[in-house]
Amino acid sequence: MDKKKETILNASGICKSYPMGREQLTVLRGVDLSVRRGEFLAIMGASGSGKSTLLHIMGLLDRPDKGQVHFDGDDIFTQGRGWQDRIRNREMGFVFQFYHLLPELNVVENVMLPLMVATPLWQWPGRRKNLRQRALEVLAEVGLKDKAAQRPNTLSGGERQRTAIARALVQKPRLLLADEPTGNLDWRAGKVILEVLDRLNRQGQTVVMVTHDAAVADLADRKVFLRDGRIEKPKKD
Amino acid sequence: MFKLLLIWRYFLKKRVAYIAVTAVALLVMMVLVVLSVMSGLLEDTRMRNHRWAGDVVVARDSLVGFDGYEEFIRRVTENGPAEAATPVIRTFGLVGSISEPDAVGIFGVKLGEFCRVTGFGKTLHWQKEKSAASFYVPKDEFVTPGADLLTEQQRQRGFIAGTLYLAGRYTDRPSKSEIDKLHKRGLEPSAYLSWPITVFGLSSRGTAAGSGVGEQQRFFYVDDSDSGLVDVDMSAVYVDFDQLQKLCYMDGGDGEPKRASEIRVKLRQGVAPEQGRTAIAKLWREFVTEQQAAGRGRLLADVKVQSWQEYRRSFIAPAEKEKSLMVVVFAMIALVAIFIIFAIFYMIVMEKVKDLGIVKSVGGSGWAASQIFLGYGMLVGIVGAGVGAVAGCLIVWNTNELESWLGIKLWDPDVYAIERIPDVVDYSQAAVIVLVAILASVAGAAIPARKAAKLEVVEALRVE
Numbered sequence: 184m185d186k187k188k189e190t191i192l193n194a195s196g197i198c199k200s201y202p203m204g205r206e207q208l209t210v211l212r213g214v215d216l217s218v219r220r221g222e223f224l225a226i227m228g229a230s231g232s233g234k235s236t237l238l239h240i241m242g243l244l245d246r247p248d249k250g251q252v253h254f255d256g257d258d259i260f261t262q263g264r265g266w267q268d269r270i271r272n273r274e275m276g277f278v279f280q281f282y283h284l285l286p287e288l289n290v291v292e293n294v295m296l297p298l299m300v301a302t303p304l305w306q307w308p309g310r311r312k313n314l315r316q317r318a319l320e321v322l323a324e325v326g327l328k329d330k331a332a333q334r335p336n337t338l339s340g341g342e343r344q345r346t347a348i349a350r351a352l353v354q355k356p357r358l359l360l361a362d363e364p365t366g367n368l369d370w371r372a373g374k375v376i377l378e379v380l381d382r383l384n385r386q387g388q389t390v391v392m393v394t395h396d397a398a399v400a401d402l403a404d405r406k407v408f409l410r411d412g413r414i415e416k417p418k419k420d
Numbered sequence: 421m422f423k424l425l426l427i428w429r430y431f432l433k434k435r436v437a438y439i440a441v442t443a444v445a446l447l448v449m450m451v452l453v454v455l456s457v458m459s460g461l462l463e464d465t466r467m468r469n470h471r472w473a474g475d476v477v478v479a480r481d482s483l484v485g486f487d488g489y490e491e492f493i494r495r496v497t498e499n500g501p502a503e504a505a506t507p508v509i510r511t512f513g514l515v516g517s518i519s520e521p522d523a524v525g526i527f528g529v530k531l532g533e534f535c536r537v538t539g540f541g542k543t544l545h546w547q548k549e550k551s552a553a554s555f556y557v558p559k560d561e562f563v564t565p566g567a568d569l570l571t572e573q574q575r576q577r578g579f580i581a582g583t584l585y586l587a588g589r590y591t592d593r594p595s596k597s598e599i600d601k602l603h604k605r606g607l608e609p610s611a612y613l614s615w616p617i618t619v620f621g622l623s624s625r626g627t628a629a630g631s632g633v634g635e636q637q638r639f640f641y642v643d644d645s646d647s648g649l650v651d652v653d654m655s656a657v658y659v660d661f662d663q664l665q666k667l668c669y670m671d672g673g674d675g676e677p678k679r680a681s682e683i684r685v686k687l688r689q690g691v692a693p694e695q696g697r698t699a700i701a702k703l704w705r706e707f708v709t710e711q712q713a714a715g716r717g718r719l720l721a722d723v724k725v726q727s728w729q730e731y732r733r734s735f736i737a738p739a740e741k742e743k744s745l746m747v748v749v750f751a752m753i754a755l756v757a758i759f760i761i762f763a764i765f766y767m768i769v770m771e772k773v774k775d776l777g778i779v780k781s782v783g784g785s786g787w788a789a790s791q792i793f794l795g796y797g798m799l800v801g802i803v804g805a806g807v808g809a810v811a812g813c814l815i816v817w818n819t820n821e822l823e824s825w826l827g828i829k830l831w832d833p834d835v836y837a838i839e840r841i842p843d844v845v846d847y848s849q850a851a852v853i854v855l856v857a858i859l860a861s862v863a864g865a866a867i868p869a870r871k872a873a874k875l876e877v878v879e880a881l882r883v884e
Contacts, residue, residue, distance in 0.1 A: 239877075239878045243877075244781055244876070244877040244878045244881075245876050245877065245878040246876060264785065264786070265785070268780075268783045268784065268785045269783065270783075271780075271781065271782065271783040272782060272783020272784075273783070277781055277782075279781075279881070283774070283777070283778045283781070283881060284778075285426070285775055285778055286433075287426065287429035287430060287433050288425070288426075288429065292425065296422060296778075296779070296782050297782040297783055299421045299422035299425070300422055300779070300782055300783045300784045300788070301783065302421060304421050304424070307421040311421075350782065
């Protein structure tokens with residue numbers, strides 16, 4: 184596997200806590216983590232260990248209480264909202280455990296959503312055909328081209344997750360973040376999703392995946408463990 | 421583009437959108453119908469009062485009246501803002517036999533002039549189409565035997581009665597339908613229906629004039645007037661000015677100047693009502709000063725110069741108050757409806773907060789996400805207000821047909837002085853109602869959308 188070694192994303196000193204009644208529940212206590220270009224990184228940990236929170240912070244979906252995240256050298260939380268929106272739209276693709284597809288749109292429209300967000304209204308008539316073509320290509324990559332016109336509620340869980348992956352990939356992001364992508368699927372559907380992620384990584388896609396399942400994490404090049412809000416240091420053999 | 425797509429899909433796919441559209445449509449329809457009918461009623465009331473009163477009225481409350489009216493009419497028409505002016509005597513009298521008389525208001529008018537100054541001619545039944553209405557009792561000897569028994573002097577003594585009074589005198593019910601029946605049964609000038617009318621004359625000093633027990637004269641029916649004003653049509657009888665002036669001892673027979681109770685004025689074209697009233701009031705003040713300087717202004721000091729609205733204030737004000745009350749009541753209902761629309765939108769938006777999270781997770785901005793719901797609110801508002809406006813207009817335009825079809829009388833024409841329920845839509849008013857409904861819908865969506873758009877993506881995605 185030919186992977187470049189430079190860092191695409193670097194999180195340092197990430198702290199996050201949530202209010203829990205009158206108390207504050209501290210989830211992350213100064214996490215440091217780097218993601219290298221082209222690698223497949225699995226973040227593991229027990230339920231409630233803060234791995235999803237960390238992924239959300241890395242993917243600009245949540246803000247840390249303390250700490251910094253650099254993407255391609257830029258401190259993402261000191262940038263403006265517009266810049267952050269653009270990064271979420273073009274540079275990062277996010278796959279959720281519960282798919283989060285819009286039920287009012289069909290499969291291809293869900294996949295086109297990031298393209299539509301990026302395209303001003305006045306450019307839409309001229310670009311519509313190309314953008315739809317691009318969405319169909321990605322759907323073909325995940326094996327769902329024949330389901331393009333269907334509504335998400337007519338798809339199986341695995342198909343919905345593949346739709347969500349297609350949506351995450353449609354802008355050719357540099358970083359794909361997947362939060363328990365097989366957590367809501369049966370073994371067979373989960374296997375298909377993992378094959379898709381593995382294939383994408385082999386094609387050069389940087390993937391960061393959160394999972395609590397060791398078998399799933401085995402697919403990754405590198406695994407890190409979150410315990411008590413910190414990254415556990417790797418044990419020396 | 422995604423915003424328009426989502427707005428459209430939400431609109432088509434969400435059943436709650438139809439509830440919101442229905443709520444907005446019902447609100448617009450209800451307000452439009454009520455305001456159109458009430459505005460129509462008010463406009464109708466104003467029009468009828470204006471038509472009967474003329475533009476400006478120079479009047480004295482006292483039945484003694486005032487002198488100098490001929491000179492003032494000359495001045496106001498020659499040098500003032502009046503196109504025409506005419507004197508009127510307003511007094512009270514008795515109609516019928518002494519044993520069973522009716523008390524009525526009696527107006528002495530120069531009929532030709534009165535019709536030029538006011539719209540009185542249009543309220544007449546038999547002489548409506550005539551260019552010059554007259555109190556002259558027509559000769560119709562071919563139809564009515566014995567008609568030529570009336571002397572020329574008697575023929576000058578025609579009377580015009582208010583329709584409701586006339587109907588009430590000969591039928592059980594004072595109504596317009598009854599007067600129609602009477603016309604069909606032969607109530608016409610050639611029937612020579614006559615009434616003894618008794619009035620009580622007053623000298624210029626306010627003391628009883630003449631015999632002191634009233635002056636009686638027999639008058640002949642020549643027409644009836646449907647002014648649409650219940651108070652007038654129920655109790656007014658019109659006779660010739662000169663006849664009444666003489667009967668009331670106001671004709672100067674006692675050596676005092678001739679008197680009238682009112683001067684009705686029609687303003688020249690292009691003269692604004694208030695501007696005209698002010699100009700006439702100024703002329704009147706000058707006239708009074710002049711007369712007083714010459715020692716003749718005794719009866720002129722408390723004469724008022726009023727616009728037709730002021731003159732008929734006590735009859736217009738209730739309709740205005742009724743409309744204001746209805747507007748307030750419906751504004752309160754509209755507020756409740758707007759709150760319901762707001763509640764519906766709050767539910768819609770809160771239910772779709774997760775969608776905002778999804779849109780933001782793929783790079784949509786918070787503003788773009790809230791625009792979806794603002795657009796959605798606007799679309800619901802536009803469709804709802806459009807449907808409501810069309811339904812409201814259809815109801816207003818066909819309100820009389822609907823009333824007949826339902827078989828119920830919503831407005832008694834004898835009480836409201838209208839034969840037809842107002843069926844005209846005020847389009848500027850309708851536009852305001854539609855605009856307010858759309859704004860209410862957008863406002864209903866704006867607050868929750870703004871709140872939802874401020875959430876971090878993860879918080880929005882967690883909302884179930």
